[in-house]
Amino acid sequence: MVGIEGNAKWPYAPSIDSLESQNPSGGLTLEAAAVLADWSIRARAVKSLMDRFFSDEDRIQLATDLGFSRSKGTHGSNSKASGISRSPSMLGPNGRIAASAKAAASQDELGDDAADLRIAARSSAARQSAQGRQADAATNRAIELYAEDLAVKYFRELDWVVTRVGHLKLGFDLECMHPTEGALHVEVKGTQSLGERVTLTPNEVRHNQATQACRAQHALYIVSEIGIDARADQIRCFGGRERCLRPWLIDNALLVPTQYAYTVPV
Numbered sequence: 001m002v003g004i005e006g007n008a009k010w011p012y013a014p015s016i017d018s019l020e021s022q023n024p025s026g027g028l029t030l031e032a033a034a035v036l037a038d039w040s041i042r043a044r045a046v047k048s049l050m051d052r053f054f055s056d057e058d059r060i061q062l063a064t065d066l067g068f069s070r071s072k073g074t075h076g077s078n079s080k081a082s083g084i085s086r087s088p089s090m091l092g093p094n095g096r097i098a099a100s101a102k103a104a105a106s107q108d109e110l111g112d113d114a115a116d117l118r119i120a121a122r123s124s125a126a127r128q129s130a131q132g133r134q135a136d137a138a139t140n141r142a143i144e145l146y147a148e149d150l151a152v153k154y155f156r157e158l159d160w161v162v163t164r165v166g167h168l169k170l171g172f173d174l175e176c177m178h179p180t181e182g183a184l185h186v187e188v189k190g191t192q193s194l195g196e197r198v199t200l201t202p203n204e205v206r207h208n209q210a211t212q213a214c215r216a217q218h219a220l221y222i223v224s225e226i227g228i229d230a231r232a233d234q235i236r237c238f239g240g241r242e243r244c245l246r247p248w249l250i251d252n253a254l255l256v257p258t259q260y261a262y263t264v265p266v
Contacts, residue, residue, distance in 0.1 A: 040225060040239075139228060139235055146237035147190025147223035148173060154221065154242065160184065171207025172218070183216035187248075188223075195224025195243065199258070200250070208250045219246035 036042050046063070054062060152162050155176050166173040166188075174186035185207070189198040198220075208218055222243045229236040 040227070139230060142235040142237055143190040143192070143226055143228070144188075146226060147221070147240070148188045150223050150240070150242060151186060151188045151221040154244065155184075155186065169203065171201075171203045174221075181217070184219055184246075185214070185216045186219045186221050188221045190223045190226055190237075190240070192226050192228065193224060195222045195241065197256070198222060200255075205250055205255070208248065211249070217246070218248045219244060220248040221245075 036045065050057070050062070148164065148166070151174060152164070155162050155174065160176040160178050160181075163175045164173065165175045170185075171187075172185040173188040174184075176184040176186060178184065187200075187204055187208070189195075191198060207214060222245075223240040224243070226240040227238045229238065
């Protein structure tokens with residue numbers, strides 16, 4: 001750890017107070033720290049590390065042992081503000097986890113971050129179950145319906161009369177009518193990602209760009225960062241960040257081809 005006195009010979013992990021008092025140069029960049037200030041992103045980052053390096057471990061117990069829980073005590077203003085506490089007593093000589101910490105850990109003391117890890121672990125287990133692609137299809141459908149429900153609520157609160165038409169494969173999901181604004185066709189997209197890129201079908205692109213044939217207004221309604229609680233008997237969606245693009249006309253320069261259909265020669 002650059003900037004910590006005797007950094008090359010520290011026999012144990014430096015405490016939070018030591019790091020805050022000496023302000024060492026090392027660790028995350030400012031950009032990475034800003035991104036990781038979002039607890040949902042931190043949870044996904046931890047889940048990714050667990051999937052890659054600790055797939056055989058009890059994830060909840062590991063999160064408990066490492067101190068990833070909502071702060072209930074006082075470990076300095078900075079650690080409290082971040083919402084994460086990592087008690088120095090969790091680490092023994094050479095960074096080993098103290099056995100007493102493991103014995104004292106209780107799942108009842110886990111905070112929001114560990115709860116998100118529980119949800120992520122259940123979701124991962126569901127995707128890897130014997131149902132395989134059926135589980136993924138069910139999750140995708142649950143996300144679609146959840147995003148659509150939020151879109152319907154949004155437009156109805158703005159006095160639009162909303163009809164769901166996604167099952168008709170018209171190139172949009174909601175047909176909306178307003179007494180003064182006329183017709184509006186809404187394409188709805190739900191995703192667990194940040195929503196920086198969404199997938200459009202050829203039919204959705206054609207409909208949006210058919211300005212001569214379709215006189216309705218067009219809108220794109222995106223619900224990103226949707227959380228998933230995948231259990232044995234149900235899939236529950238929660239949270240999410242809503243964004244509405246209106247008017248919406250697809251710019252071909254922003255379309256990225258992801259696959260091609262190839263006709264095999266006879």
